[in-house]
Amino acid sequence: xxxxxxxxxHGAAHCTFPLYRSWHRAGGDGARRLSRRRRRGRGRRRQxxxxxxxxxxxxxxxxxxxxxxYGDDAPALSAIDLDIRAxxxxxxxxxxxxxxxxxxxxxADLLPASAKxxxxxxxxxxxxxxxxxxxFVFQNPAGSLDPVMAVGRQVAEVARTHLGLSWPDALARxxxxxxxxxxxxxxxxxxxxxxxxxxxxxxxxxxxxxxxARPKLLIADEATSALDTIVQxxxxxxxxxxxxxxxxxxxxxxxxxxxxxxxxxxxxxLRGGRxxxxxxxxxxxxxxxxxxxxxxxxxxxxLDSPPLxxxxxxxxxxxx
Numbered sequence: 587x588x589x590x591x592x593x594x595x596h597g598a599a600h601c602t603f604p605l606y607r608s609w610h611r612a613g614g615d616g617a618r619r620l621s622r623r624r625r626r627g628r629g630r631r632r633q634x635x636x637x638x639x640x641x642x643x644x645x646x647x648x649x650x651x652x653x654x655x656y657g658d659d660a661p662a663l664s665a666i667d668l669d670i671r672a673x674x675x676x677x678x679x680x681x682x683x684x685x686x687x688x689x690x691x692x693x694a695d696l697l698p699a700s701a702k703x704x705x706x707x708x709x710x711x712x713x714x715x716x717x718x719x720x721x722f723v724f725q726n727p728a729g730s731l732d733p734v735m736a737v738g739r740q741v742a743e744v745a746r747t748h749l750g751l752s753w754p755d756a757l758a759r760x761x762x763x764x765x766x767x768x769x770x771x772x773x774x775x776x777x778x779x780x781x782x783x784x785x786x787x788x789x790x791x792x793x794x795x796x797x798x799a800r801p802k803l804l805i806a807d808e809a810t811s812a813l814d815t816i817v818q819x820x821x822x823x824x825x826x827x828x829x830x831x832x833x834x835x836x837x838x839x840x841x842x843x844x845x846x847x848x849x850x851x852x853x854x855x856l857r858g859g860r861x862x863x864x865x866x867x868x869x870x871x872x873x874x875x876x877x878x879x880x881x882x883x884x885x886x887x888x889l890d891s892p893p894l895x896x897x898x899x900x901x902x903x904x905x906x
Contacts, residue, residue: 645669646709647709649666649669649707651667652667652689656702668689679840684857692707693803718800721795721801722807723804723825725808725809725811731780732780734779738761739760741764749800760776767790805839808841809839851867852867853870
């Protein structure tokens with residue numbers, strides 16, 4: 587919430603993301619720098635990986651050959667090709683260190699300046715505004731909230747900055763959003779501070795802030811992993827409902843393939859910074875093509891496999 591830049595025509599700040607650009611080699615050190623050239627489609631080597639049928643519609647966001655490395659370590663992402671279609675719910679699944687959070691940060695242009703990058707990221711239409719066109723929900727809600735500012739004012743700040751609302755109107759929108767995300771007594775809670783809220787309530791506030799400016803794309807990065815199982819299910823259902831009501835495209839990042847099966851239209855499986863499998867949820871869960879995907883499903887079976895396969899509208903496969 588403290589990422590706003592200079593003032594706009596209504597005294598509001600506008601933070602422009604030069605997010606969807608081509609990248610070019612800078613100097614001889616192998617680092618990559620950004621340019622604002624349009625993406626070139628000819629002469630680019632295709633990534634080896636799963637064959638995915640073309641979407642019927644133009645993607646909202648398109649990645650081509652995206653590679654990200656931190657320092658001299660092995661790349662966190664290697665030559666990722668991935669589209670997010672407008673209005674869909676796409677889940678990124680993988681173990682810790684698979685690169686899924688780095689990929690989410692790349693979509694939102696939140697990678698650290700020290701990251702070495704290559705490839706292209708392209709947005710449909712004009713470059714998006716962070717906070718307005720892209721909403722981001724982080725794993726730790728306490729880390730994304732200002733501890734000395736009332737939570738209602740924090741959400742109102744997003745609406746005032748990106749929608750040009752007056753403070754009274756922005757605070758009224760915050761109150762309305764608190765009701766939509768299921769917070770009790772919104773009129774009172776807008777005056778509360780983060781330390782007065784439970785973990786689940788903080789995450790609901792963070793979600794309200796993420797959708798306050800009516801973004802096109804909502805990114806939830808492990809948004810339920812710090813919560814207990816019951817609250818996890820509630821937050822997942824809430825994210826799904828809000829995405830449907832507001833017509834948002836959803837990118838859901840998780841290590842939990844069962845949550846992905848409940849929520850996503852498509853699942854992308856990452857391992858070691860590479861895209862291992864991508865397809866409709868029913869296909870990935872019921873007929874996985876990659877051995878790593880099969881191992882993720884096998885690790886889940888025996889714990890609560892009926893919910894996993896029920897979410898994908900299929901029966902669990904026979905043993906053996």
